[in-house]
Amino acid sequence: MSSEPTVVRDVVARYHGEKRALIPILQDIQDRFRWLSSETLDDVARELDISPAHVYSVATFYKSFSLRPRGRHICTVCMGTACHVRGGGAVLEHFERKLGIAAGQTSADGEYTLERVNCLGACALAPLVVADGRYYGQMNETKANAVLETLKPAPASADGTEAGG
Numbered sequence: 001m002s003s004e005p006t007v008v009r010d011v012v013a014r015y016h017g018e019k020r021a022l023i024p025i026l027q028d029i030q031d032r033f034r035w036l037s038s039e040t041l042d043d044v045a046r047e048l049d050i051s052p053a054h055v056y057s058v059a060t061f062y063k064s065f066s067l068r069p070r071g072r073h074i075c076t077v078c079m080g081t082a083c084h085v086r087g088g089g090a091v092l093e094h095f096e097r098k099l100g101i102a103a104g105q106t107s108a109d110g111e112y113t114l115e116r117v118n119c120l121g122a123c124a125l126a127p128l129v130v131a132d133g134r135y136y137g138q139m140n141e142t143k144a145n146a147v148l149e150t151l152k153p154a155p156a157s158a159d160g161t162e163a164g165g
């Protein structure tokens with residue numbers, strides 16, 4: 001696996017070291033590591049020859065950037081008004097119980113991040129959960145279990161490779 005500085009260097013090179021490409025550069029690096037550590041932001045600043053403060057300000061301005069570790073799977077429970085009145089709170093508690101983490105946390109094995117948001121803009125589907133970008137409406141505990149089942153890592157086969165495709 002490439003080290004972080006190597007990945008940063010490669011991504012910056014792909015954008016020919018263009019300072020104005022800072023946002024897509026950060027996006028590409030986050031796609032790779034799922035989050036942006038302070039070391040990574042420092043590496044980006046150094047490679048682009050811009051101030052770390054500027055890189056930090058961009059990374060903290062856009063909500064799409066995460067400065068905390070994120071899991072391989074992201075579960076987002078909507079707690080906007082429509083979802084809340086239709087049982088969003090119970091759904092969130094169920095996810096917290098099943099994943100063993102509170103909203104805003106990432107599991108120790110790096111598999112899951114649980115998030116809560118205020119309205120995902122699809123209130124007709126309340127209560128709503130988004131798992132790895134897929135929308136699941138009219139959520140309840142049974143459906144939540146089915147969703148979590150789809151996120152489980154495939155069991156390793158005898159030769160050590162992951163089963164399935």
Ligand code: FES
Pocket residue numbers: 078079080081082083084118119120121122123124126128
């Ligand atoms: S309140 Fe949940 S989608 Fe709007």
